[in-house]
Amino acid sequence: MKTLSCLKVGLAFLAFFLFNASVFADFNATAETKETAQKWLEGKALAGEHVGLDDEDPLKIDAFNREGNTAWMITATALVLFMTLPGLALFYGGLVQSKNVLSVLMHCFAIACLASIIWVAVGYSLALTPGGLGDDARGWIGGQGQFFLQNLSKDSLNGDFPESVWITFQMTFAIITPGLIVGAFVERIKFTAVLLFSALWLIIVYCPVCYWVWCSEGWLFKAGVIDFAGGIVVHATAGASALTLAWMLGRRQGYPKSLKPPHSPGMVMTGAAMLWVGWFGFNAGSAAGANGSAGMAMLVTHISAATASLVWMFIEWRKTGKPGLVGIVTGTIAGLATITPASGSVGPMGAIVIGASAGLVCYFACGFVKEKLGVDDSLDVAAVHGVGGILGTLMVSFVGLEGPLGGLGINADTPGAQFAIQAKGCLAAVALSVVATYVIVKIVSAITGGIRVSEEDETKGLDQAAHGENGYSLN
């Protein structure tokens, strides 16, 4: 039994290491995939079937699994891009007034394009390749070696699948993270400010935090932080930055007394559904392989989403008298955000606990931000993504333990020790997010002469005022 659990812990660590894979493209299948292939071959041999593979040649097994991993990672990449285009765009679009829907779609689309170019130019290099700008910075930021992907070729590998796929997969994460922040500034921000802010934020906040957590040289990675798919890197940073930006930008006209309800709950649900499906790519893809780790990540992601949706629905039903559609899908997103850091470490029972916690905590977090803090984080980015991401990151210290909840194991020796690492990671990410957002907004504001549109434009609606188009031209 002991050897088996040792093996499990070893495999879990291996899987964890894999998805952090550095650019040291060693052509080695993981122990896990090799083991799977071996079992498959043995099964076939027992059944008397000839498989055409020399089962003593590790290279052949590697090739067999490499293709599987590559195929899955390409698919996962498409799924995660789908989350932003059009998932997030529609989710946010439906929540605003109809006179601003086009502007929200525009923000998401433009940010996706901009983030892509920045990622290729400097982002990937700074976020995921070890190097630092000098040895002292080695734990804090990546190197320049892959600026403009200068060292990338068709045959470059990341682990056992193409580096080009890895770069694109990670790019979709770099796209959606600034996209999440859109929710904080809808209906009143200047478009130029959106572009400038997103570009600077990606380089100053996202790349460093990504490096800290997911590059093997990163200081948080080395400390043993568990963030499988981005509770810290994506959700905590986006949430904290959104709150800061919303606070600096100021409230929308008529907030809070004459707010308008979401103009299209159907659009919100459509977007949320796309996010749910795409999240399978987000979490299961973070296993960086077509294997049991990916399968379990997908399962727990789904369970958390479903649980959080129901919990939110029932809370809302109790508190307001009626179960709403916008509410239940918000619960879904809360569940998905919260399971994200834990999706490589928890089992199905743990996923239920996480989902339930997400539905409960994020529900009340929404009210807290809007009423107690009085900040118009318009689409609840901080309450859902920020709080959710941090919650999941912290909970994995306990829910990830092997035991009755079926966890797959944590890195530190005790849950307390793991919790300390997790908390450190969250605090560091939030601190950088808040401070950097503050500075970036000040800079952008100076360039654009204020990041907020005029009162007149805000009343007219950004679709017309900023983009000269109607979201709907219904005849």
Next chain:
Amino acid sequence: MKLIKSIIKPFKLEDVKDALSEIGVEGMTVLEAKGFGRQKGHTEIYRGSEYTIDFLPKVVIEIVVSDDLCDKVIDAISKAAKTEKIGDGKIFVLPVEQAVRIRTGEQGDEAL
């Protein structure tokens, strides 16, 4: 000739149209409107924030009829649009100076 302008609840439109058909009124103009009277708005709650909806959707029906049909029309509309709850609406009667059928040029009662 009189212009009869009725503000009613939207879901009552079909009933009113049928009732008017029965007494011989064949044409009408319908406008979608919003408004309120004694029937106040309501509050919706999304994600912990309250949204106050002051205006309610309404439908405005405009018909122009000859003087002798006026009382019958008012009666028909009232019966068909009534739900006996606040917000059923109102009917206004205005005098009409002239009416013209564009296709033929007929005027007055012949144009109706």
